[in-house]
Amino acid sequence: MSAVVVIGTQWGDEGKGKITDYLANQADVIVRHQGGPNAGHTVVVGEQEYKLHLVPSGIFCPGKMCVIGNGVVIDPEILVRELDYLKDLGVDVSNLRLSPGAHLIFPYHVIQDRLDEDRKGLLRLGTTGRGVGPAYMDKFARIGLRLMDLLDPEIFRSLFVPLCEHKSHMLEKVYGAERVDADALVDHYLSYGDRLRPYVADTVRLVNDALDEGQHVLFEGAQGTLLDVDHGSYPYVTSSYPTAGGACIGAGVGPTRIDRVIGVAKAYTTRVGDGPLPSELKDDIGEAIRTRGHEFGTSTGRPRRVGWLDTVILRYSARVNGLGGLAVTRLDTLGGFDPVKICTGYRYKGERIADFPSSITALAECEPILEEMEGWAAEFPPAETEADLPKACREYLKRVEELTNCRISMVSIGRERTQTLALEPIF
Ligand code: IMO
Ligand code: MG
Numbered sequence: 001m002s003a004v005v006v007i008g009t010q011w012g013d014e015g016k017g018k019i020t021d022y023l024a025n026q027a028d029v030i031v032r033h034q035g036g037p038n039a040g041h042t043v044v045v046g047e048q049e050y051k052l053h054l055v056p057s058g059i060f061c062p063g064k065m066c067v068i069g070n071g072v073v074i075d076p077e078i079l080v081r082e083l084d085y086l087k088d089l090g091v092d093v094s095n096l097r098l099s100p101g102a103h104l105i106f107p108y109h110v111i112q113d114r115l116d117e118d119r120k121g122l123l124r125l126g127t128t129g130r131g132v133g134p135a136y137m138d139k140f141a142r143i144g145l146r147l148m149d150l151l152d153p154e155i156f157r158s159l160f161v162p163l164c165e166h167k168s169h170m171l172e173k174v175y176g177a178e179r180v181d182a183d184a185l186v187d188h189y190l191s192y193g194d195r196l197r198p199y200v201a202d203t204v205r206l207v208n209d210a211l212d213e214g215q216h217v218l219f220e221g222a223q224g225t226l227l228d229v230d231h232g233s234y235p236y237v238t239s240s241y242p243t244a245g246g247a248c249i250g251a252g253v254g255p256t257r258i259d260r261v262i263g264v265a266k267a268y269t270t271r272v273g274d275g276p277l278p279s280e281l282k283d284d285i286g287e288a289i290r291t292r293g294h295e296f297g298t299s300t301g302r303p304r305r306v307g308w309l310d311t312v313i314l315r316y317s318a319r320v321n322g323l324g325g326l327a328v329t330r331l332d333t334l335g336g337f338d339p340v341k342i343c344t345g346y347r348y349k350g351e352r353i354a355d356f357p358s359s360i361t362a363l364a365e366c367e368p369i370l371e372e373m374e375g376w377a378a379e380f381p382p383a384e385t386e387a388d389l390p391k392a393c394r395e396y397l398k399r400v401e402e403l404t405n406c407r408i409s410m411v412s413i414g415r416e417r418t419q420t421l422a423l424e425p426i427f
Helices: 016-024 076-088 107-118 132-140 153-175 182-199 203-212 245-251 284-292 311-321 360-365 391-404
Strands: 003-008 029-032 041-045 048-052 065-068 096-098 217-220 260-266 269-271 305-307 325-329 340-348 351-353 367-373 408-412 420-422
Touching (some): 003 016, 016 041, 016 325, 016 408, 029 203, 065 203, 107 132, 153 182, 203 217, 203 245, 284 305, 325 391, 340 391, 367 391
Parallel strands (some): 003 217, 003 260, 029 065, 029 217
Antiparallel strands (some): 269 305, 340 351, 340 367
């Protein structure tokens, strides 16, 4: 295996950062290929907890090449701040490479994102408010600016000023927003361009050359399958492709080069933002899992909604991503709950269904069919192999394998880097 894609199988926050950090050790190049600063990936190394929004989680493995691909939308201000944060903590960022083709998020995107969410009477999605949706809108409307445009002061000024005035005019007339001062922003953004210039490289070439040389390339997905704009619970989705296919487009590699897709699944389900969540727990158990798991958004601090593990979703995810293995995280958080339940199917209009419905109105009417299983103790024993896991926990994993028809390749049993077990070789 030389190219492995790690994706989220649920609604994001599955622990992709942790799994990526673990696998990065075995990789040579780690690539973020979609999404933007809406992502919040947490990595714990020893006593230190790091939170990343744009930089790949491989950055904590010294000497590895870390790439932000063309499919990502970069907020230059957030990226520069993140680089400063990492440098302040002594993390070497010299091996970061940025695609010149990555689109940029500007203040007018952030303003539009927040105003869109406030429009009364229209659908509210509960976005992260980071301007991600509006930046992808401009990309597809072909009025976006890319990192390459920020590198030359003349070009940037000539493109940015009229565009910013156009956007500002629209925000003022349609949304009643205050005008954005384009001229005032130019120098500000050019200074970010100066900071980012040293990292810009031909990342498509870099990643493909690495694969040609037989190096190991790890693709780090952001968000999750059900937030995919095509395959997710539309319209409650993000504006990019968190499914495995997104890695090819967002990094510039052909589909024939991907060897394996690992789907990260939390041992229960969470969702931040609006939209149906069939296995949702609105009771004390949900509250207890949220508290025990610190289930609050990394990007926005919002409480995450919590539900039992939903294998309808995992089967769907296995299908649209071509999963070659599951990485099940947060088994420690689920410890102490007895019984634990697994959603095996939905009841919809009195009928049992096993497949994820394509219509959001149907999904909203689905009730979970739950199966009970014995729980395991809250205090998770140290484990180095599968045999060290509590028996009830092993039974739970076996049942998940049966219900998803997908083998479990990795498990995570705690926040620390060392609390990850690979049950088979991944690369
Ligand atoms: P990671 O990579 C969880 C959700 C938002 C909202 C919807 C659209 O940490 O798993 P957006 O700002 O993208 O337009 O919001 O998507 N969302 C996430 N939820 N984890 C994420 O990323 C998310 N990124 C976006 O809450 O429901
Ligand atoms: Mg997150």
